[in-house]
Every structure is written in C-alpha cells, then in structure tokens.
Amino acid sequence: MTTQTPRTIAIIGGGQAGLLLGAGLLDQGHQVTIYTNRDQASFWNGKVMSSQFIFDMKLQIERDWNMNQWEKDCPNTNGISFVIPNPDGSGTKAIHWYAALEKPGQAVDQRLKYPGWMDEFVRRGGKLHIVDVGVAEMEELAGTHDLVLLAGGKGEIVKMLTVNEERSPVKQPMRSLALTYLTGMKRHDYIECVNFNLIPGVGEYFVFPSLTVDGPYGSGKTKPCDIMVMEGVPGGPMDRWHECKDAADHLQMSRDIMKQFLPWEYERMKDCELTDDNGILAGRFRPCIRNPVLHLPSGRKVMGLGDAVIVNDPITGQGSNNATMGAKHYFDAIMARGNQPFDEAWMNQTFDALYNGYAEKVTRWTNSMLFPPPEYIVNMMGAATQIPALASRLANGFNDPRDYANYWFDEESNKRAIAEAAAKGSK
Ligand SMILES: Cc1cc2nc3c(=O)[nH]c(=O)nc-3n(C[C@H](O)[C@H](O)[C@H](O)COP(=O)(O)OP(=O)(O)OC[C@H]3O[C@@H](n4cnc5c(N)ncnc54)[C@H](O)[C@@H]3O)c2cc1C
The missing domain is CATH 3.50.50.60 (FAD/NAD(P)-binding domain)
Structure with missing residues (x-):
C-alpha cells in the first residue's frame, strides 16, 4: 500500500x-x-x-492503463518488410526481405x-x-x-x-515529410507489414494499415485505411510538396513518386482514394x-x-x-x-x-538512418534476404530499438551478429 x-x-x-x-x-x-x-x-x-505507428511494447502500456479502446477495430500489422530498389531504373528490387514481429503493432x-x-x-x-x-x-x-x-x-x-x-x-531538418491517408489499398501476398522502401539518394517510403475517422465529429464512425509516409531527401524528387495546390494534387504527386521509383507500391495504390481531404500533410523539422x-x-x-x-x-x-x-x-x-x-x-x-x-x-x-549507410549496413540488409534469424532480429528491433546498439554502429559487432544469426540456419 x-x-x-x-x-x-x-x-x-x-x-x-x-x-x-x-x-x-x-x-x-x-x-x-x-x-x-x-x-x-x-x-x-x-x-x-502523424502516422503514429506503435509497437507492442508500448501498446502494452496503453493496455495496462485501459487506454486501448480501438485495439479490436484497428487492423494489425504483423511484420516488417524491407526493400532497396535496383539502382538501374529497371523497376525491380535489389533487396527484399520480410519478417514477422513477435506481436503485432497498430496505428x-x-x-x-x-x-x-x-x-x-x-x-x-x-x-x-x-x-x-x-x-x-x-x-x-x-x-x-x-x-x-x-x-x-x-x-x-x-x-x-x-x-x-x-x-x-x-543540426537541421534532414527529410521533407509527407503523409497520404488512403482507402482501397491492394494487399500484398505476404504477411501484413510495415513496408519500408529505401531509395538511396531520394528518400524512404513506408506504408501500413491504420484506423481513421469516417465523417464529421459526432458521427462516431471509423474506417480502416492505409498510411503512406514519404521521407524525401531535401531538394530531391520526393521534396516537391510545395507545388501541390490541394489534396488532389498531393494524391497525384504521391502516385507519381510511386510510379517513378517503386512500381510494386504504385500497383497497390494507383486506384486508391484519399480517406478525406484532410488526410494529407507535408512539412519538415529538426x-x-x-x-x-x-x-x-x-x-x-x-x-x-x-x-x-x-x-x-x-x-x-x-x-x-x-x-x-x-x-x-x-x-x-x-x-x-x-x-x-x-x-x-x-x-x-x-x-x-x-x-x-x-x-x-x-x-x-x-x-x-538519416545519413547514407556504411557499406556493412547495406551488406547486412542483403544478408537478411538469406538469413531469416537476421531478418527477424532486424524487424523486432523496431519494438525495442535498444537492441540495435548491440550491432548497428560498428562493423565488428555487426559481423558477429550476422554470424550468430547465420548459425541458426539460412534459407
Ligand atoms: C509525418 C509524421 C509521421 C510520424 N509517424 C510516427 C510513427 O509512425 N510512429 C511514431 O511512434 N511516431 C510517429 N510520429 C511522431 C509522433 O506523432 C509524435 O512523436 C507524438 O505525437 C508525440 O506525442 P506528444 O504527446 O509529445 O505530442 P503531440 O501528440 O503532438 O501532442 C501535443 C499536444 O499539445 C497541444 N499543444 C501544443 N501547444 C500547446 C499550448 N501552447 N497550449 C496547450 N496545448 C498545446 C497540441 O495541440 C497537442 O494536443 C510521426 C510524426 C510525423 C510528423
């Protein structure tokens, strides 16, 4: 007491x-x-x-305090997928792996x-x-x-x-940020993931399911949606949101970026609609x-x-x-x-x-992550396509990122982590 x-x-x-x-x-x-x-x-x-994706360790805090009111209605995201496109402009993937989260996250x-x-x-x-x-x-x-x-x-x-x-x-904002909330996203043929795409020199794109408002305040209605998050390198082709006059322009620019850099993501979203005219955001901060x-x-x-x-x-x-x-x-x-x-x-x-x-x-x-990765990190991302235990460790690090300190910041510990994961068996 x-x-x-x-x-x-x-x-x-x-x-x-x-x-x-x-x-x-x-x-x-x-x-x-x-x-x-x-x-x-x-x-x-x-x-x-925001895109407000929350991983299980923190969802548990909400549960513990009975603040998980939307848990049953919000779609679960069960894994992390990681892609680096081929730099030759062929519209293919150089690296792609995905791995399950031990417990789902929600946004x-x-x-x-x-x-x-x-x-x-x-x-x-x-x-x-x-x-x-x-x-x-x-x-x-x-x-x-x-x-x-x-x-x-x-x-x-x-x-x-x-x-x-x-x-x-x-010391300064490193990305031009944009959000596009959509309905009608096509599902892919693997577990529901945060689909993270890293386009070297251009920026990052990730997308995942969410639960949003449906109609004006007082309707009490909700609907599932998907959230596109774009992180453009300043001055690059993903940093053009100032050219958009309205929500329709913003949606079209989101489509254009996907078509140019990530055609597999374009296929999923090309026929989507905005959740509502307020389902967009652009900005930057340090x-x-x-x-x-x-x-x-x-x-x-x-x-x-x-x-x-x-x-x-x-x-x-x-x-x-x-x-x-x-x-x-x-x-x-x-x-x-x-x-x-x-x-x-x-x-x-x-x-x-x-x-x-x-x-x-x-x-x-x-x-x-805001700076070009050292070669050993790119190599590790490639190795994760062959080593499921490595992909799993990388994915579950998002839940408690303290684990990255064990192998992210120097090459020696990184090699050790890859070897440990490989010893558990490769594909
Ligand atoms: C584009 C984008 C994507 C994001 N995606 C994710 C994600 O996927 N996962 C994730 O974990 N985080 C994400 N975030 C970050 C996340 O949204 C914030 O970290 C989180 O909302 C911070 O919570 P907070 O309570 O500190 O502040 P907020 O949620 O911003 O709440 C602050 C509150 O203070 C009020 N306020 C401000 N000034 C005053 C004042 N003078 N007087 C009284 N009230 C005031 C505001 O109205 C607001 O209600 C994202 C952020 C952005 C911009």
Whole structure:
C-alpha cells in the first residue's frame, strides 16, 4: 500500500504523452488537470498529424492503463518488410526481405485517438481545459500545482525548453515529410507489414494499415485505411510538396513518386482514394533532444515530456513510441517520489534515466538512418534476404530499438551478429 498523498499535477498538451500519463495518474488517485489548445471536434475534423505507428511494447502500456479502446477495430500489422530498389531504373528490387514481429503493432489515427482519450480522461475524473498556454498561464500553474509537465509536442511553446546540442548531433531538418491517408489499398501476398522502401539518394517510403475517422465529429464512425509516409531527401524528387495546390494534387504527386521509383507500391495504390481531404500533410523539422527543465521568469520550474524533449525523425516510426515510454517512465518516477517535492534535481534525474536507459539508443539509431549507410549496413540488409534469424532480429528491433546498439554502429559487432544469426540456419 502506498502512503503517497494525492499530488496536484498540471499537464500542458493533450496528446500521446499528456493524455496517457494523465489517465494513468488519475487511476492512482492523483489530481490531474490537462490544459490543451485543441478540443475534440478540432482534432476529429482537422488535418492528420502523424502516422503514429506503435509497437507492442508500448501498446502494452496503453493496455495496462485501459487506454486501448480501438485495439479490436484497428487492423494489425504483423511484420516488417524491407526493400532497396535496383539502382538501374529497371523497376525491380535489389533487396527484399520480410519478417514477422513477435506481436503485432497498430496505428490509430490521432484524430480519432485524442478526442476519445480526452473523453476518457474526463470520464475518469480529470479536469480538461481548452486553452492555449503561454508563460503567464505556466506561472500560475507552477504556483498552484506540485508538478507542471509541458507535453506540447511540436508547438511553439516547447521552444522555451533549450536544445541540448551535445545530445542533438543532427543540426537541421534532414527529410521533407509527407503523409497520404488512403482507402482501397491492394494487399500484398505476404504477411501484413510495415513496408519500408529505401531509395538511396531520394528518400524512404513506408506504408501500413491504420484506423481513421469516417465523417464529421459526432458521427462516431471509423474506417480502416492505409498510411503512406514519404521521407524525401531535401531538394530531391520526393521534396516537391510545395507545388501541390490541394489534396488532389498531393494524391497525384504521391502516385507519381510511386510510379517513378517503386512500381510494386504504385500497383497497390494507383486506384486508391484519399480517406478525406484532410488526410494529407507535408512539412519538415529538426530532430533534437531538449533540456528537460524550463525556468520561468519567477524561478518556478516546468518539466518537458514527449516530443517537447525528444524529437525523433519519423524515419523509424518511434516518436509516439518514445512519448509512451516517457509517460510510463515519468509515471513510475512520480509514484516512487512519495510525498517529496518534484524539484529540479528530481526532474533532471528522471529525464536522464529515461534518456540514458532508453531514448539515447533510439535516437542514435534513428539519426544514423538519416545519413547514407556504411557499406556493412547495406551488406547486412542483403544478408537478411538469406538469413531469416537476421531478418527477424532486424524487424523486432523496431519494438525495442535498444537492441540495435548491440550491432548497428560498428562493423565488428555487426559481423558477429550476422554470424550468430547465420548459425541458426539460412534459407
Ligand atoms: C509525418 C509524421 C509521421 C510520424 N509517424 C510516427 C510513427 O509512425 N510512429 C511514431 O511512434 N511516431 C510517429 N510520429 C511522431 C509522433 O506523432 C509524435 O512523436 C507524438 O505525437 C508525440 O506525442 P506528444 O504527446 O509529445 O505530442 P503531440 O501528440 O503532438 O501532442 C501535443 C499536444 O499539445 C497541444 N499543444 C501544443 N501547444 C500547446 C499550448 N501552447 N497550449 C496547450 N496545448 C498545446 C497540441 O495541440 C497537442 O494536443 C510521426 C510524426 C510525423 C510528423
């Protein structure tokens, strides 16, 4: 039995990290208030924000806190497929392997998930305020709560947290990002996968099933869809979204890119339609790690959570996964703190433990994917077509990317990992 008295906790930002942690803390008797700048209808009726694919280890955290409302309706993705096209322009694959995930992953459109989680948070007794929080509001909250967490995603306000340059080796946006949400995708003839295609010098494309909104807010209806994610090298042929005037142009450009570089993916999507005119997005941002403590003019402190402190390029699909890990890590630290103050030392220790124990390895691997791979990595990807145990290890690393630190970053450990996998038997 815990002797912890209920703590008053304010969370700024109702997204993957803030809503999940808020609900988890409410269940433990804490008094949680979420201050967020978009209401349920604005999410549901608005533009897509992410591809939000989440792997089982983090889905389990949602399950543990009974926040898996769409699990039965959302299509499962059961594996990872990896392709490098032939560089000769023949429209064929130089490398292709796929492997099963030990447990499936899912991507529930945040337009559906966030309104549902906001309702659930209120149902559990949480207070929810729709307000755009600035410095004045943070001052007030920090003066009246035991702890204030800033989980504002990529909102302007999080820029008040300073970038930790030492932990942020990537100094500018490395990809032009685009999302296209589609219905009518043809299935392929192997297990349902995140289909990851790496086109050297051009960019990356991955695609997988999801569950999205169907009709305006209030309809309560959902429908399955597929999400195309394109990561174009800046200035290259996958970085032309500024030329699109509207959603129809965006869809056509998505088709054109597939036809030119990935004809097998074009065949699957050429007759698809957009889920809705808001099922598109284009943008870019710099991946970085921020320092976790924001010092307000009064000297009071606010602590960052989720994307506010760990901004990962979507190339490896880990941002929502990191935000979920962060929510669970902060939850454990808050519970372990008992009745002691959430002071600056606690904030720094809590974040450093998350960074050193998890996020550093995820962001190191993700950042490495933004640069041309060393030859031994390309060779390993080729070897995985012949060595199922290697393909399986590579695929399941997405669930807990800490494993890549064992063999991704130097050639010697890489060779060892390939040999170990080969010893388990090749095709
Ligand atoms: C193109 C793209 C594809 C992605 N694909 C994946 C993927 O496949 N898998 C994956 O794991 N991650 C993916 N991500 C990343 C993922 O979406 C984010 O990491 C995740 O949403 C972060 O959660 P969060 O709670 O920190 O922030 P968010 O989910 O962004 O929530 C932040 C909340 O704060 C609110 N807010 C902002 N400013 C204020 C303010 N001043 N006052 C009050 N409220 C405020 C916002 O309205 C929002 O509700 C992708 C991102 C992009 C851009």
